[in-house]
Amino acid sequence: MSERGSSGLPRSQIGPYRLLRRIGQGGMAEVYEAMVYGGSSFEKKVAIKVLLPELRGRGDLERILIDEARLGARLVHRNLVQVHDLGLDGDIYYVRMDLIDGADLASLIRPASGSSAASERRVKCPPVELSLLVAEEIAVALDFVHRFCDDAGRPLGLVHRDISPSNILISRSGEVKLADFGIAKATHLTEITRGNVRKGKYAYMSPEQVDNQRLTSASDQFALGVTLMELCLGRRPYDAESVMGTMERIRQAAPPDLHGLGGELPTIIRRCLARDPAARYATTEQLRRELARLRRYLPLVTCSDLGQWVREQLDHTRTSDEKAARSSGDAVPLSEAVTAVFQEPRPTDQLTAPNRETTASEKIGDEDKVIVTLT
Numbered sequence: 571m572s573e574r575g576s577s578g579l580p581r582s583q584i585g586p587y588r589l590l591r592r593i594g595q596g597g598m599a600e601v602y603e604a605m606v607y608g609g610s611s612f613e614k615k616v617a618i619k620v621l622l623p624e625l626r627g628r629g630d631l632e633r634i635l636i637d638e639a640r641l642g643a644r645l646v647h648r649n650l651v652q653v654h655d656l657g658l659d660g661d662i663y664y665v666r667m668d669l670i671d672g673a674d675l676a677s678l679i680r681p682a683s684g685s686s687a688a689s690e691r692r693v694k695c696p697p698v699e700l701s702l703l704v705a706e707e708i709a710v711a712l713d714f715v716h717r718f719c720d721d722a723g724r725p726l727g728l729v730h731r732d733i734s735p736s737n738i739l740i741s742r743s744g745e746v747k748l749a750d751f752g753i754a755k756a757t758h759l760t761e762i763t764r765g766n767v768r769k770g771k772y773a774y775m776s777p778e779q780v781d782n783q784r785l786t787s788a789s790d791q792f793a794l795g796v797t798l799m800e801l802c803l804g805r806r807p808y809d810a811e812s813v814m815g816t817m818e819r820i821r822q823a824a825p826p827d828l829h830g831l832g833g834e835l836p837t838i839i840r841r842c843l844a845r846d847p848a849a850r851y852a853t854t855e856q857l858r859r860e861l862a863r864l865r866r867y868l869p870l871v872t873c874s875d876l877g878q879w880v881r882e883q884l885d886h887t888r889t890s891d892e893k894a895a896r897s898s899g900d901a902v903p904l905s906e907a908v909t910a911v912f913q914e915p916r917p918t919d920q921l922t923a924p925n926r927e928t929t930a931s932e933k934i935g936d937e938d939k940v941i942v943t944l945t
Contacts, residue, residue, distance in 0.1 A: 619665040649711035651749040676735035693804035699868040701801035707746035709858035716787040733793035734774040744877030788847035795842025
């Protein structure tokens with residue numbers, strides 16, 4: 571593992587961190603489980619986030635990663651993934667974060683089922699009381715983010731902009747953590763965009779985000795409402811056959827079909843999904859209180875119960891993956907997977923996910939993070 575790539579960086583290490591395995595990938599970056607060592611046999615596992623190999627060297631995307639690290643270092647809360655370090659090894663920026671012993675919500679409710687096609691992945695809904703617990707914990711995190719102030723006590727007006735199951739991490743002990751502030755924006759700052767671009771996972775966007783309007787905390791409420799409906803019913807409110815079809819349905823934001831849900835839960839979801847931001851909850855704390863009140867009428871569950879559900883899902887997924895690997899015989903060795911991290915970047919003239927134009931007929935996976943250019 572001592573062979574070096576063209577950047578001069580050991581292919582199994584970045585900075586002082588030894589890379590162990592890749593644990594996540596988005597449209598712009600990937601996250602690795604890594605180990606750091608210290609004196610007297612000290613060792614600790616951490617998460618390391620880096621830009622995708624083909625995107626390294628792009629100043630605009632490096633700036634997003636740097637801004638995310640700076641912001642994340644200031645946001646200290648039990649429901650947020652903590653950022654501990656921003657480093658530069660050669661020409662590669664990396665961010666050190668907490669390693670969550672668990673999984674993201676997307677992989678827990680949509681485990682691979684022998685096919686990579688999103689349409690063939692069935693949603694495994696947790697019990698509704700656990701779904702509400704997850705939503706309440708994320709509402710707690712969002713309330714903290716939305717009310718966060720600078721050193722002078724002035725509200726920054728932060729909006730996460732990317733609430734979705736893939737950015738909600740749940741540990742084996744039942745801790746719920748919100749991750750990925752790569753596109754968070756302080757609403758009082760001037761936002762400069764090139765044309766009509768939309769950042770985020772399109773199926774969870776709010777109508778105002780689709781229309782490139784000014785975003786407030788109400789936009790995060792909308793995305794949380796989509797996520798809650800998916801958790802409870804196994805489907806999202808505005809999915810269509812294409813990106814543009816989905817975005818048009820979001821733009822209209824018709825009241826969703828919540829058949830199968832009882833009590834006051836449909837009222838809460840419909841209010842989160844109101845087309846007019848002013849018709850949603852005044853604050854995320856108000857939404858949190860409504861979720862907490864509703865949970866009192868359901869079986870009592872705690873984070874311990876949520877952790878048990880997570881462990882069950884992970885054990886089931888691991889068993890299924892092991893069976894699939896044995897039957898196919900094409901598992902990639904860990905060392906080979908890690909070595910592939912720092913391969914030579916692709917030519918810059920190739921189109922990449924964060925800046926390519928997307929046509930209405932193009933199929934994109936449910937969790938793809940895209941920038942869509944409307945013509």
